[in-house]
Amino acid sequence: MLTSGRLSRVDLSRGARDTAAVSAQRSLNPLYVIGAGGHAKVVIATAQSIMLPLGGEPVALWPDIRVRDDNTAIHGRSIMGITVEGDNASILRDPHFCAVLAIGNNGVRARIGTTAKCRFATVIHHQSIVHSTVRIGTGTVVFAGAIVQPDTVIGAHCIINTGASVDHDCVLGDAVHIAPGARLAGGVTVGARSFIGIGAVVAPGITIGDDVIIGAGAAVVRDIPSGTTAVGVPARPLTPRERL
Amino acid sequence: MRIVVVGGWAPSLLKFRGPLLAAMVGRGHQVTAMAADQDAETTAGLADIGVDFQAIGVERAGLDPRRDVQLVRELQHRMRALRAEQFFAYTIKPVVYGAMAARAAGVPRRAAMITGLGYAFAPPSSVKHRAVSAVARGMYRLGLAQCQQVFFQNPDDKAEFGRLGLLPKRTAVEIVRGSGVDVDHYAVAPLEMASSEGRTFLFVGRLLADKGIREYAAMARAVRAVRPATRFLVAGWLDPNPTSVSQAELDGWIREGSIEYLGAQADIRPAIARAQVLVLPSYREGTPRSVLEAMSMGRAIITTDAPGCRETIVDGEQGLLVPVRDAAALTRAGLALTDDPALLQRMGTAARQRIVQLYDARAVANHMLDTLGL
Incomplete structure (x- = not known):
C-alpha cells in the first residue's frame, strides 16, 4: 500500500509537469517535411493550403512548416521560403515530432515509414475531392485537383499526385505513387510500392502487384504481376532484356 | 473506529467515494455517510457495502448564512450523537461547515479532501464573482484550520491553496490520485475502428x-x-x-x-x-x-x-x-x-x-x- 503513495509523489513532481508543458507545444507543431526536392515544394504547398474554420479568420492547420534533408550540401538553402535546417534522423526517431515524407522513391518512403518513431501527418489539399467514405493511411499526401471516390482504401505514405483520379472501391497498398493525371477506374487494386506513371490509365477491376512500374501514358487493361515494369497501349510487361 | 463521511451530493458518496467507504469498512471501521438529497438508490447501495446513510440539509451552491448556521448545528448534533472519532469531508460546504461542526462536537480526528477549485478560484469575471471568491476562500481558510489532514488531487491545487494562505502550518497535506477509478467496472472496450x-x-x-x-x-x-x-x-x-x-x-x-x-x-x-x-x-x-x-x-x-x-x-x-x-x-x-x-x-x-x-x-x-x- 505504501508503494502507491510513493509512486504518486515521484510522478507528480514538478519536473514531470514541465516536460509535459514543453512537449505539449512541440508534439502538435511544427510539421517537418522530410526531403527538400521538387516534390517537397508541392507537399509544402499542399500543407499550406489547409485552413481551419475556427470562427473569425481561418487558421492554418500547419502554421510552422520546417524542411529537413539528409543531403548536407543543401542545408541552409531555401525552399518555398523555408530554410533547410538539418538532417532527418533526429526528427524521425522522436515520437513527439510530426513529419511527412516528401521523398519520391517508393521503396525509401516505405522503409522510413515503417522504421520511424515519429508521428506522420496525412496531408490532403484543400482543393482535392476525397469522399468521406475513403480511408487514407497515415503519411499519405493528396495533391491539388486529385479526386478519390467512395469506398476506396489508400495505404500509408502514398502519393496521389496533382490531378490524379482514383475511382470507387480501389485498394492501394502502402507507399504507392499515382503520378499526375493518372486515372484508376473503379475496383482497381495496386500493390505496395507500385508506381503508376504520369497520364497512365487503368481499366476497371485490374489488379496490379507490388513493386510494379507502369510507364507514362500506358493503358493497363490486364493484370500486372508483382515486380514487373509495363509500358505502352495496351500496356505489356517489359522483358528482362528490354528493361536493360 | 466510528467514521463520519460528509459529501454535498448524495450519489457522489457511491460514485466517487464508494471504494474509499468500502475500504474503511474493510478495515473494520463503522462508517456513517452524510449528504443532502437522499435517494433510495444511494441509501441501498451504501447499505450493501455496510455504510449507514443520513440525509442532511446541505445545498451545493448558495450563500444564505442562516441556513448555513443551521447546517453546522445539525452536523454537530449528529456527530456528537454518533460519538464520531474520525471526520472526513469533500467539496466546499461539507468541508467548511463539517469541520467546524466536528470540532465543536469533539470529534478528535478531522480530515478534508479538496476535489477541485471550481468557480470560486477561476479568474474573477465580475464584481459578484470576486465577492463570491473572497467568501469561498475565507470559508476554506476557516474550515481547513479545523483539520489535521488535507488531501489534494493534484499539485497545482495544493500550491494554489498554499499561495492564498489557506493551509495552516500544522495541517498535514497529501496528494492523492483523485478518487481513482474502478478498473473492473470500467473494463476495456475493444476499439471500434469501423x-x-x-x-x-x-x-x-x-x-x-x-x-x-x-x-x-x-x-x-x-x-x-x-x-x-x-x-x-x-x-x-x-x-x-x-x-x-x-x-x-x-x-x-x-x-x-x-x-x-x-x-x-x-x-x-x-x-x-x-x-x-x-x-x-x-x-x-x-x-x-x-x-x-x-x-x-x-x-x-x-x-x-x-x-x-x-x-x-x-x-x-x-x-x-x-x-x-x-x-x-x-x-x-x-x-x-x-x-x-x-x-x-x-x-x-x-x-x-x-x-x-x-x-x-x-x-x-x-x-x-x-x-x-x-
Missing part, C-alpha cells in the same frame, strides 16, 4: 465554458471541415453554474451538425465504448473522472496542459496535451489522432496500463487510509 462510422470523439461533463465546451465545439466544426466523416459526441447537461453555455448555443452546434448531443447519461460506459478518443479541454480540474474512466476503458485522451488535467496522461503516450483555450491546438491534436489508427490503438493500450498501475480506486483508497492511520 470506417463507415468514421472517427468518433467524446466530451463528457457539464456544458461549462470552464470545461472547454466551446473549444470542443470549435474543434468539431474545424475537424469536420477537413475530415467530414469524423463525429463529435457530447454526453453532458446544461447546469445552473454561471459559466454554463445556453440552450440556444447548444442548439446551434447541434443544428449545424458539429456535435451530436447525447444528454446526461446514467451509465457513461456505452458512450465511451462508441468513441475512440475522450476530449476534455478544461481550464482546471481536481482529477477529471471522465478522463480516468475513458483511460480505464482503453481510450486515448486529448486534454489540456492545465492543473488536474496534465497529470492524467504523459503527453504523446496515452494521449495529447494542448494549451488551454486553444481551439487550433485542440483541432491539430484531433486531426493527428483522426489520421492515425495505430497511434490510437497504442495510446488506448497505454492508457489502460497507466490506470491499472496508478489509478486503481482500491489502491488510492488504501493510500488515503494509510495516510490517515486508519
Whole structure:
C-alpha cells in the first residue's frame, strides 16, 4: 500500500509537469517535411493550403512548416521560403515530432515509414475531392485537383499526385505513387510500392502487384504481376532484356 | 473506529467515494455517510457495502448564512450523537461547515479532501464573482484550520491553496490520485475502428465554458471541415453554474451538425465504448473522472496542459496535451489522432496500463487510509 503513495509523489513532481508543458507545444507543431526536392515544394504547398474554420479568420492547420534533408550540401538553402535546417534522423526517431515524407522513391518512403518513431501527418489539399467514405493511411499526401471516390482504401505514405483520379472501391497498398493525371477506374487494386506513371490509365477491376512500374501514358487493361515494369497501349510487361 | 463521511451530493458518496467507504469498512471501521438529497438508490447501495446513510440539509451552491448556521448545528448534533472519532469531508460546504461542526462536537480526528477549485478560484469575471471568491476562500481558510489532514488531487491545487494562505502550518497535506477509478467496472472496450462510422470523439461533463465546451465545439466544426466523416459526441447537461453555455448555443452546434448531443447519461460506459478518443479541454480540474474512466476503458485522451488535467496522461503516450483555450491546438491534436489508427490503438493500450498501475480506486483508497492511520 505504501508503494502507491510513493509512486504518486515521484510522478507528480514538478519536473514531470514541465516536460509535459514543453512537449505539449512541440508534439502538435511544427510539421517537418522530410526531403527538400521538387516534390517537397508541392507537399509544402499542399500543407499550406489547409485552413481551419475556427470562427473569425481561418487558421492554418500547419502554421510552422520546417524542411529537413539528409543531403548536407543543401542545408541552409531555401525552399518555398523555408530554410533547410538539418538532417532527418533526429526528427524521425522522436515520437513527439510530426513529419511527412516528401521523398519520391517508393521503396525509401516505405522503409522510413515503417522504421520511424515519429508521428506522420496525412496531408490532403484543400482543393482535392476525397469522399468521406475513403480511408487514407497515415503519411499519405493528396495533391491539388486529385479526386478519390467512395469506398476506396489508400495505404500509408502514398502519393496521389496533382490531378490524379482514383475511382470507387480501389485498394492501394502502402507507399504507392499515382503520378499526375493518372486515372484508376473503379475496383482497381495496386500493390505496395507500385508506381503508376504520369497520364497512365487503368481499366476497371485490374489488379496490379507490388513493386510494379507502369510507364507514362500506358493503358493497363490486364493484370500486372508483382515486380514487373509495363509500358505502352495496351500496356505489356517489359522483358528482362528490354528493361536493360 | 466510528467514521463520519460528509459529501454535498448524495450519489457522489457511491460514485466517487464508494471504494474509499468500502475500504474503511474493510478495515473494520463503522462508517456513517452524510449528504443532502437522499435517494433510495444511494441509501441501498451504501447499505450493501455496510455504510449507514443520513440525509442532511446541505445545498451545493448558495450563500444564505442562516441556513448555513443551521447546517453546522445539525452536523454537530449528529456527530456528537454518533460519538464520531474520525471526520472526513469533500467539496466546499461539507468541508467548511463539517469541520467546524466536528470540532465543536469533539470529534478528535478531522480530515478534508479538496476535489477541485471550481468557480470560486477561476479568474474573477465580475464584481459578484470576486465577492463570491473572497467568501469561498475565507470559508476554506476557516474550515481547513479545523483539520489535521488535507488531501489534494493534484499539485497545482495544493500550491494554489498554499499561495492564498489557506493551509495552516500544522495541517498535514497529501496528494492523492483523485478518487481513482474502478478498473473492473470500467473494463476495456475493444476499439471500434469501423470506417463507415468514421472517427468518433467524446466530451463528457457539464456544458461549462470552464470545461472547454466551446473549444470542443470549435474543434468539431474545424475537424469536420477537413475530415467530414469524423463525429463529435457530447454526453453532458446544461447546469445552473454561471459559466454554463445556453440552450440556444447548444442548439446551434447541434443544428449545424458539429456535435451530436447525447444528454446526461446514467451509465457513461456505452458512450465511451462508441468513441475512440475522450476530449476534455478544461481550464482546471481536481482529477477529471471522465478522463480516468475513458483511460480505464482503453481510450486515448486529448486534454489540456492545465492543473488536474496534465497529470492524467504523459503527453504523446496515452494521449495529447494542448494549451488551454486553444481551439487550433485542440483541432491539430484531433486531426493527428483522426489520421492515425495505430497511434490510437497504442495510446488506448497505454492508457489502460497507466490506470491499472496508478489509478486503481482500491489502491488510492488504501493510500488515503494509510495516510490517515486508519
